[in-house]
Amino acid sequence: AQSVTQLDSHVSVSEGTPVLLRCNYSSSYSPSLFWYVQHPNKGLQLLLKYTSAATLVKGINGFEAEFKKSETSFHLTKPSAHMSDAAEYFCVVSDAGFQKLVFGTGTRLLVSP
Amino acid sequence: GAVVSQHPSWVICKSGTSVKIECRSLDFQATTMFWYRQFPKQSLMLMATSNEGSKATYEQGVEKDKFLINHASLTLSTLTVTSAHPEDSSFYICSARDKKGIFDQPQHFGDGTRLSIL
Numbered sequence: 175a176q177s178v179t180q181l182d183s184h185v186s187v188s189e190g191t192p193v194l195l196r197c198n199y200s201s202s203y204s205p206s207l208f209w210y211v212q213h214p215n216k217g218l219q220l221l222l223k224y225t226s227a228a229t230l231v232k233g234i235n236g237f238e239a240e241f242k243k244s245e246t247s248f249h250l251t252k253p254s255a256h257m258s259d260a261a262e263y264f265c266v267v268s269d270a271g272f273q274k275l276v277f278g279t280g281t282r283l284l285v286s287p
Numbered sequence: 288g289a290v291v292s293q294h295p296s297w298v299i300c301k302s303g304t305s306v307k308i309e310c311r312s313l314d315f316q317a318t319t320m321f322w323y324r325q326f327p328k329q330s331l332m333l334m335a336t337s338n339e340g341s342k343a344t345y346e347q348g349v350e351k352d353k354f355l356i357n358h359a360s361l362t363l364s365t366l367t368v369t370s371a372h373p374e375d376s377s378f379y380i381c382s383a384r385d386k387k388g389i390f391d392q393p394q395h396f397g398d399g400t401r402l403s404i405l
Contacts, residue, residue, distance in 0.1 A: 208393070217293070217380055217396035218331075264330065268393055273319075275394060277330045 176201045176267040180278035188286050193252040195281045197265035200246065206268040207248045209239055213261045224248060260285045289315050291383050293397030301405055302373060308366045308400045310381030317383035320364035321394060322356060325378040337364050371404045
């Protein structure tokens with residue numbers, strides 16, 4: 175069975191500083207991994223996805239993530255935080271047929287001026 | 288891009304009433320739709336998977352008679368919370384799977400419905 179662990183429930187950064195949101199996965203086969211963002215009282219928006227192509231994945235709004243098989247990690251980064259980045263971020267793993275998504279517990283990103 | 292519309296966005300009702308939530312795919316055909324429940328400051332928990340024209344598949348621990356799911360067409364799925372009670376208060380999110388674009392994005396999400404039972 176697949177699972178993801180988001181190591182931080184909250185991350186606080188100042189505007190203009192780098193963002194790092196950590197995610198480790200567990201899967202019995204080569205996984206498909208995703209990062210979604212959720213703003214308050216909203217649904218989820220896909221930031222980026224990894225599906226066994228390039229290990230460094232670039233997404234929307236300047237976010238990127240690197241798939242590291244040796245570390246079973248898929249951490250999300252952004253060079254410079256913006257106030258609008260404040261939201262909840264979910265690391266997600268999919269089963270082989272994209273039938274089900276398994277969500278991590280989420281990381282709340284707080285951005286201060 | 289693919290849009291999923293969820294209605295209503297917010298509903299408040301009295302204990303004992305039934306509430307229906309609609310999920311529509313606006314510009315694609317959704318062979319499969321998913322219903323999630325999200326408690327405050329927690330992750331999304333899959334409640335059920337519905338395929339057009341067939342019975343929904345419920346996750347373990349989800350009451351079928353409590354949460355009725357109908358997927359009558361390729362663009363509409365409904366979730367009815369029957370005889371709702373305060374413990375059913377939550378944020379419900381639907382998503383839809385576009386078979387054509389499956390490798391681009393596995394599921395497209397609605398904006399959610401905030402259900403409050405008094």
